Amino acid sequence: MSRAPENYRNTLNVIRQVAAKCGRNADEIKLLVVSKTMPHAVLKELYDECNIREFAENRVPELSGKVEALPRDIKWHFIGPMQSNKIRKVVKMAQVIHSVESCEQIEKLERICGEENKHPEFFLEVNVSGEASKGGLRGEELFEAGSLAAQCKNADWCGLMTMAPIDADDEALEEIFSTLAKLKKECEARFNVTLPELSMGMSGDFPIAVAHGATVVRIGSRIFEGVERS
Ligand SMILES: *Cc1c(COP(=O)(O)O)cnc(C)c1O
Numbered sequence: 017m018s019r020a021p022e023n024y025r026n027t028l029n030v031i032r033q034v035a036a037k038c039g040r041n042a043d044e045i046k047l048l049v050v051s052k053t054m055p056h057a058v059l060k061e062l063y064d065e066c067n068i069r070e071f072a073e074n075r076v077p078e079l080s081g082k083v084e085a086l087p088r089d090i091k092w093h094f095i096g097p098m099q100s101n102k103i104r105k106v107v108k109m110a111q112v113i114h115s116v117e118s119c120e121q122i123e124k125l126e127r128i129c130g131e132e133n134k135h136p137e138f139f140l141e142v143n144v145s146g147e148a149s150k151g152g153l154r155g156e157e158l159f160e161a162g163s164l165a166a167q168c169k170n171a172d173w174c175g176l177m178t179m180a181p182i183d184a185d186d187e188a189l190e191e192i193f194s195t196l197a198k199l200k201k202e203c204e205a206r207f208n209v210t211l212p213e214l215s216m217g218m219s220g221d222f223p224i225a226v227a228h229g230a231t232v233v234r235i236g237s238r239i240f241e242g243v244e245r246s
């Protein structure tokens with residue numbers, strides 16, 4: 017057995033502790049296992065040992081291989097770049113998409129969901145810190161995208177997602193995660209929608225994200241520490 021089940025349980029405990037400290041109900045926070053680059057056997061181990069039924073992948077070919085090889089009752093999350101020519105494949109395989117970052121992608125996603133009769137939840141990815149090197153909606157772009165997302169009938173807009181820069185210090189992280197929480201409220205008010213989810217926090221910064229309202233933390237390296245990649 018690998019260390020992944022133990023690492024998973026430890027991570028859950030940290031989430032529970034942070035939630036308790038800031039008066040949140042830990043049941044409202046999903047620990048999403050980011051399984052990219054990990055071999056099928058380790059996912060199966062987490063499936064069996066920890067009863068995990070949701071995993072996140074960031075590349076279509078890898079997702080495709082895992083969907084075929086692993087049990088049917090797994091719910092797959094897509095967290096990678098949404099290339100236009102890959103959207104149909106993503107829609108066919110993933111029930112949740114975290115990385116929608118343009119009006120074009122929303123339009124295409126909504127059309128393809130109609131054609132395929134699929135109804136995935138999706139997040140709009142926000143580039144809160146405005147880094148040039150990174151994807152995600154910035155400034156007014158979020159509200160342009162939000163007004164389209166709010167009209168989707170096939171795809172289901174469920175919230176906002178962000179990735180903080182790896183080099184951000186705690187103060188910068190607090191600013192980024194609290195800003196995403198505010199932007200979610202602002203979108204709810206502007207577009208008269210309910211957005212239940214905030215997808216924020218990774219191995220290096222999830223306690224701060226939880227303290228600022230994350231409902232999904234996306235964790236890879238912390239869970240797979242010491243496990244060999246495929
Ligand atoms: C890889 C990845 C994660 C997980 O990052 P870790 O630091 O390994 O926990 C989360 N979100 C996205 C979008 C990723 O690509």
